[in-house]
Amino acid sequence: MNIAVLSGKGGAGKTLVSVNLSEVSENSTYIDCDVEEPNGHLFFKPDNIIKNNISVKIPIVNNDLCEGCRTCVDFCKFNALAYTDKLLIFDDICHSCGGCMRFCPNGALSEKEKVIGEVQKGVSNGIDVISGILNIGEPSGVPIIKELLNHIDENSHYNIIDCPPGSACVVMESIKDADYCILVSEPTVFGAHNLNMVYELVKLFNKPHGVVINKYINEDNPTEKLCKEKNIKILDRIPFDKELGNLNSDGVIISREKDEYREVFESLLNTVTKEVKYEAITNP
Template sequence: MRIAVLSGKGGTGKTFISVNLAYVIKNAAYLDCDVEEPNGDLYFKGDKIVKQVDVDIPVIDHDACTLCGKCADFCRFNALAIIIDKVRVFSSLCHSCGGCKLVCPVSAITEVKKSIGTIKETEFEGHRVIGGEMNIKEETGVKIIDEIIEISKDILEDVVIDCPPGNGCSVMGSIKNADYCLLVAEPTIFGLHNLKMVYELTQVFEKKVGIVINKASQHKIINDFAESENIEVLLEVPFDKELGLINSNGEIAAKDMKYKHFFEKLADKLLVRKV
């Protein structure tokens, strides 16, 4: 079973839930797809195999170019534009689809490799851990996420996917092959707003969902929303200073018998949903 863990914003406890859930599921793999701010390796420590991730960026042969504009017209992301007497390439906007090269009638476009980040892989107490990290100044890590998902296709065990926060392209890439989406939220007005945002995304992808309420309190704003949408609240993690301290120290809370049952209970509820 492939379980994607999402949140509408950073800081809700998404990685906290992902790490501990993966840890209590026997031999489960953990994928850190939050490539802009990866934190999984703070918990799953160990020597890593590192692989560079490259993308193809167009290069214009200005001597051959006739300024027909077909490449710029084709690019939906405005990565190419005719400015004065040259086609300019804005590499930060390029999605490396290769379409501009295909439509050029005079073969004036070639491609060069550009490094955008890395993928790191390790083993931790029987768990396969795969994560990515964008290089500084890069605009998008979608290609890194795509490669993480591709590498993980040969994993037969259960997989926990720690998705990026929000509802952008990187999140879509993280959940596209997921069997189930677990939405992590805090019981606040802002928490509800962000939960609704990411819930709408999962419904576009027609995913089955459940909710985890982190830092649960007497405020039932998330519970009321879940009831109104017929979404099951699978776990409520209490607001607990000791638990917060364990997490902030980069320790796995599920190793502590006091907290292990939270995540085992969550795992049991999820794994019975296996197709």
């Protein structure tokens, strides 16, 4: 079962939920797709780490063959190519689609490998921990996320996907194989606004979903109201707790340390499991 955990903004509690769901699962793989700022490993502190570079292909030009026709420049919608007295290629904004090479009438363009980041895999307390890290300045983490999702273990009872914050293309890539999406939000106006963004996204992808309200105080909050207005299922409410905040900021997995929070996340996992089974029956 593939469970994606999303939030419309950073700091809402997405990694808190992802890490602890992985911890309370009997057999799980944790996949950190927040490749710009991965932090799940700070909690798991995995051992036996294996690192693999992730590369993309970018164009190089043979100026002896280039006649300055600008076909490639006109093709590139990302403005990664320009022509002055010779063809200029801006690696940092190239999206590695390969179209410029295909359309060059003189075969002046070929490709070279460019390392954009890496994937790290380790083990923590029997949990496979897989993280992607995008190099600073790279335009897109999608190639790394695609490689991360290749590590989904069909033999694992649960694959917990810690998505990037927001609703951009990296998030879309992260949820495409998800059986269920958990949307994590704070009980604030800003939290409700950003929850609505990811809610619209999972609806677009037709993914079963529910909300976890983190730092919960009472029912009179904008996120609760949004869920009632749009009939979004609230899976759980994690109370505002100073001790939880302190432990979390220290990189402690709270379900390992506190039985009451282990019960919270076991209950959440059971609820999501029932939701997925119900969805499988009603929409085979």
